[in-house]
Amino acid sequence: MGTARGTLGLLGWLVLSLAAGWVGSRFAPGAWYESLAKPAWNPPAAVFAPVWTVLYVLMGVGAWLVWRRAGFSGASPALVLFLAQLGLNALWSFLFFGLHRPDLAFLDIVALWIAILIVAVLFWREDWRAGAVMLPYLAWVGFASCLNFALWRLNPGPAV
């Protein structure tokens, strides 16, 4: 693979990953989120944007490493599941911040966590570095799942 195509590919995977983040960010926290009872271990709001930016860049690099080594057809289960987890990732923001449904968002984030785990294993088989860059993402979504669960249980009642 030529260097130019490799570099273009990196840009493409980064843009794709960051685009999922951008779609999710269209459903921003607002008055509803402010009104929720939070667990004591809820991180400060300012933490989320920089953490997510780093994670989208890392996952884009991971997908690029796999694509560069095996091509889309050579690693299609891994890369298709990678695209699916991007969809689950953006869907979470819609369910939680858009629909105000922490219950549905929790189901989504559990499916997302399992998808990331499988993607990390499949990426690792192609290139251990591609698997390794998925691990901070896996850890963060695990934490976010617990946070989502706590927010759901601390705020019972109908969606508003």
Next chain:
Amino acid sequence: MGTARGTLGLLGWLVLSLAAGWVGSRFAPGAWYESLAKPAWNPPAAVFAPVWTVLYVLMGVGAWLVWRRAGFSGASPALVLFLAQLGLNALWSFLFFGLHRPDLAFLDIVALWIAILIVAVLFWREDWRAGAVMLPYLAWVGFASCLNFALWRLNPGPAV
């Protein structure tokens, strides 16, 4: 396989699973646990023993179904990992209630959850019913992981 040997096998797997629970129960909640700050969604203490008893029975049935169909040598990765998750399960009680280390217990329970997920997949391949009976266990340990995390974060400071 004769009926007698099949029935003995069921008893064996049930005893093994319940034994892991019994070992764990040697490290019972006491004054230290009572003193912990709890999240609002902490279940009543009376819930845990009946839930765990049902889960140990279900997992014993699952392992028995796989063992009956494939034998130990025919499903050794699944059954070895099943034994390993029993160890991680008992270890959790020791780390949490014995050592008063919610931090180490959290690492253990995350590993336990991943092990149960893999066991459920491997069991499902042998017999879908064996995979299905692992799902309540998977869900409960997922919930317990979040609870462990919340108890860790709500109670910072050195182990006592």
